Amino acid sequence: KNQVEQSPQSLIILEGKNCTLQCNYTVSPFSNLRWYKQDTGRGPVSLTIMTFSENTKSNGRYTATLDADTKQSSLHITASQLSDSASYICVVSLWGGSYIPTFGRGTSLIVHP
Amino acid sequence: DADVTQTPRNRITKTGKRIMLECSQTKGHDRMYWYRQDPGLGLRLIYYSFDVKDINKGEISDGYSVSRQAQAKFSLSLESAIPNQTALYFCATSDGDGSSYEQYFGPGTRLTVT
Numbered sequence: 001k002n003q004v005e006q007s008p009q010s011l012i013i014l015e016g017k018n019c020t021l022q023c024n025y026t027v028s029p030f031s032n033l034r035w036y037k038q039d040t041g042r043g044p045v046s047l048t049i050m051t052f053s054e055n056t057k058s059n060g061r062y063t064a065t066l067d068a069d070t071k072q073s074s075l076h077i078t079a080s081q082l083s084d085s086a087s088y089i090c091v092v093s094l095w096g097g098s099y100i101p102t103f104g105r106g107t108s109l110i111v112h113p
Numbered sequence: 114d115a116d117v118t119q120t121p122r123n124r125i126t127k128t129g130k131r132i133m134l135e136c137s138q139t140k141g142h143d144r145m146y147w148y149r150q151d152p153g154l155g156l157r158l159i160y161y162s163f164d165v166k167d168i169n170k171g172e173i174s175d176g177y178s179v180s181r182q183a184q185a186k187f188s189l190s191l192e193s194a195i196p197n198q199t200a201l202y203f204c205a206t207s208d209g210d211g212s213s214y215e216q217y218f219g220p221g222t223r224l225t226v227t
Contacts, residue, residue: 034215041221042221043203043218043219044203100171105153106155
């Protein structure tokens with residue numbers, strides 16, 4: 001069964017600090033991996049996308065990495081801000097076919113002043 | 114104006130009532146999806162549609178039905194609502210086959226069944 005596991009489930013950090021969120025997946029054959037940010041009460045918004053041939057992608061203070069061999073991805077947030085408080089969701093897609101993405105359960109990040 | 118809109122944004126209904134959630138999009142995408150989100154469980158797919166004549170069941174379709182009235186409109190119905198259908202519901206759209214294209218989500222509908 002295709003699965004996406006995220007850790008930690010929740011994380012609390014102080015403003016200005018860095019943090020790293022993890023995503024492990026068993027989806028195969030792999031097409032791409034996205035990280036979404038979901039603010040409370042809102043729909044998810046895409047941060048980054050990586051295919052199997054890419055191992056890093058940045059979007060401002062967000063940097064995603066991918067190791068397709070070990071089926072692991074991480075999302076690193078640099079110099080956190082209060083607005084980074086949100087849920088971060090890892091989404092993995094199969095290659096080909098009638099594509100339906102597999103969602104992780106998300107990591108809830110709280111940034112304290 | 115938002116590209117993907119959902120109505121209503123909040124709804125409280127009683128057990129056994131029929132309820133419809135509506136989704137409209139102005140992105141011109143062919144593919145539309147309905148998800149539900151429960152605390153700690155992430156997003157789960159209910160139904161999806163790749164074009165007006167195409168409807169597919171997702172992971173948790175029991176108790177739900179959908180209608181694709183036009184390319185821009187995709188409605189989700191609960192024929193007889195039950196309390197465990199209390200959740201946050203999201204509509205999403207995507208272009209192409211979705212494997213590389215981004216999904217765009219609506220703002221969500223918070224449904225409470227008492």
